[in-house]
Amino acid sequence: MNNFSFYSPTEFVFGKGQENNCGALVKKYGGSRVLIHYGGGSAVKSGLLDRVKASLDAAGVTYVTLGGVKPNPRDTLIYEGIELCRKENVDFILSVGGGSCIDSSKGIALGVPYDGDFWDFYGTGKPVEKALPIGTVLTIAAAGSEGSGASVVTKEEGKLKRDVGSDMLRPRFSVLNPELTQTLPPFQTACGATDIMAHVFERYFTNTPEVEITDRLCEAILITMVKETPRVIENPDNYEARANIMWAGTVAHNDIVGVGRSQDWNSHGIEHELSGLYDVAHGAGLAVIMPAWMEFVYKHNPMRFAQMATRVFGCQMNFENPEATAIEGIKRFRKFLHDIGMPINFDELGAKAEDIPYLVKMFGLGDGKTGGFVSLSSDDVAAIYTIASKATL
């Protein structure tokens, strides 16, 4: 097992009606003047925003609001948010929405106390030294941003999608009420489920041996997702299944299932270029890329893929031919994604094979290599895009 640090100080407040506690929570974590940052109209229409405001009012906490966060959140709104926070002396950001909203909030949080351009931190590894505290009221189980220190933002100009990570960006609290996800359309629900599973797979495929505990924790989440996702697609009001998925989504990404070994985030990186260019849902992009990445790399360690196939997807181990089991597991994963309504190739996603050279160029690897499980060159990335472009069941 590799040496590691694990630090997840967020207070998770889970269950029905918990958004009514967010005023008290903001106060507990030192907020007195809040920016409520949210997305489109659904938080307004559902009455969620009113409940959040009422909770802040009851706690004697004042606020300003900034809506309009879109999927694949943009730098432009973050600049607006930073200006607003400075003008209004905001000392706490309350993010009401999904991963995009939280990621946008994190951009604002690190930008407010910083003299330069907040974009300086994205894709550069520049360490975040200061940020406003953040709280979240999560409305989509997917990104795991409610428990992570990560933020992914798209620069409008050039459609560059880049990320930053810092413990300074971990939310002080996150309110997780599964009821808030019950109105999500099946497509978005399935996108979220795919993202959650990808967060685990990117930690599962490792070259560090003998980290049984992390393996088993990964599988715990994956098994849960395989069981609960179809139940929610079939019946969106299934609170218990929604609750399992929501908590799985948080645990999948605060790194408790990733510690002690190498990870490989190439699928996420390769997908980011797709959702950056076509503005497709991140989860949908992952459904196309992740199995393609698996098909490209599985020969590096067929036994690990056979382990996934048997333990997660219930395949029978083929002891005479473990590679067959490995391949069957990947096929089952793609079939699972298809069954929950995800695209599985470029056509279904709305991407074009002719753009592959451009996508590879934007991935920006040049003559370099990247990857913790299998090190990929630009040609390898092109090959993965090609597999993804033509995939069938």
Next chain:
Amino acid sequence: MNNFSFYSPTEFVFGKGQENNCGALVKKYGGSRVLIHYGGGSAVKSGLLDRVKASLDAAGVTYVTLGGVKPNPRDTLIYEGIELCRKENVDFILSVGGGSCIDSSKGIALGVPYDGDFWDFYGTGKPVEKALPIGTVLTIAAAGSEGSGASVVTKEEGKLKRDVGSDMLRPRFSVLNPELTQTLPPFQTACGATDIMAHVFERYFTNTPEVEITDRLCEAILITMVKETPRVIENPDNYEARANIMWAGTVAHNDIVGVGRSQDWNSHGIEHELSGLYDVAHGAGLAVIMPAWMEFVYKHNPMRFAQMATRVFGCQMNFENPEATAIEGIKRFRKFLHDIGMPINFDELGAKAEDIPYLVKMFGLGDGKTGGFVSLSSDDVAAIYTIASKATL
């Protein structure tokens, strides 16, 4: 799923040599004058205490020391520690040892800023409002105290074992170096493993349905323990197995595997009277009590025990007679405990059946009932002690 809060803000710093960072960690969390609290001579003899001191010296942090913590830590040493901290203006407690040492440190931590008797908080539910910050350097994988807000202390007078729990008592940081556990004798290693598994079982047996994610996370730890413990008993120097067990022990008790549903801590409570009276190791007491508790309650939900039997111990499900599978799982668990060198009945533990009435009286239930899975009366507790007294393989 029940509503819940999950809050585990401790920074876990895991791996080889990490004790050399504890000076910097104490400083990071605001300590300038430290009480190093430790147990017997092993931390001295192994050179660990010297390395900790050198790390504090290098960080410019001064310290006083208090050794002598025993298993089942006593109130008497805590009074001494409180006095010393006050006299020396200590602002941070660094606990170098196992669960007993950490629990003793927590007693001191809450006692120093409190005007009355620290014992007021134990067994009473009185909320802790203030405590000195704590850091730990863990030397035994067992109690999970390094990541929990709990402390269990024995009052010398009357041998009362009582507990307290508060987020105020959660360590700021915990250094987990598996190398430090490699010198532990097999018996103590096995006691620790038993304690870890008990912490999971007490969360696993629940009446709250459909919390798949928590079920699977529980099983992840149990499966890991079943695999790794015999490897460590066979070869105490196996770093990888030690590392898996150490991290499993922490994850088993910061409540990540317990959220969202009822729990049942009767086995721990029933055991506490044994280790309180006979001063036996807590883990050894659990090895005797936990399977006996299972045998007494399994009929309440045989399918849940069959689930444990198949998923954790690899039993074949008997679909015609699930109860048979449930019983087989409990037998396998007791056999596992025996195989790693644990006692399985009163004789092997050094307890006496004739003391059962006294143990039941000390358990203090009177005419009441207690338990989240199966509600037990004093007679039921007596029956469990009786099963435990006579158990065989």
